[in-house]
Amino acid sequence: QVQVVQSGAEVKKPGDSVKVSCKASGYTFTRYSISWVRQAPGQGLEWMGWISGYDGNTNYAQKVQGRVTVTTDTSTNTAYMELRSLRSDDTAMYYCARDVSITRGFLDYWGQGTLVTVSS
Amino acid sequence: EIVMTQSPATLSVSPGERATLSCRASQSVSSSLAWYQQKPGQAPRLLIYDTSTRATGIPARFSGSGSGTEFTLTISSLQSEDFAVYYCQQCNNWPRTFGQGTKVEIK
Secondary structure, X not given: XXXXXXXXXXXXXXXXXXXXXXXXXXXXXXXXXXXXXXXXXXXXXXXXXXXXXXXXXXXXXXXXXXXXXEEEEOOOOEEEEEEOOOOHHHOEEEEEEXXXXXXXXXXXXXXXXXXXXXXX | OOOEEEEOOEEEEOOXXXXXXXXXXXXXXXXXXXXXXEOOOOOOEEEEEOOOEEOOOOOOOEEEEEEOOEEEEEEOXXXXXXXXXXXXXXXXXXXXXXXXXXXXXXX
């Protein structure tokens, strides 16, 4: 069965970086993509970025472009999201999800979420 | 960027009643529209993709319709487990964008 498991909660200081992992299993990793979505406390969903499991192509939201990098390690079926120069408004639950395709990008399996808290 | 606007923000419905949620795109997304359900403390769950196809395991009381810029999620007879927040997402343009959500609460 498809599973997506994320790394644990993080507490960071402003200016720090955080790297969240997302390990997929139960499907052929290179046939799908991964999207990253975050949710600030009490707020809605915000799409952050996407990476192809096939060729590593990426696409990012303008709001975080320049501070975020999404990568994959196909040897371990794991995706990573690194966010740099953290600010207090980056405090959020971060989700990864399997993204079906570049033209039909719905998210059918979600990780459990990783809470990132940014506080001095 | 395509802006997705959901209405209403909150919908108060009695169990057993019908709920109709709307999602409007600022420009056409063809049929590339998905709906998600999120309950407190949980990750979102895919309900509907490609405007009207139910995801695996989703009950038939959930249905989606629309095309272009106007979309609807209908829950035919609300069950207690359906009270949650629902998000639409356009799926074929960069950046992917979500609506702000509609909270379905018990009347």
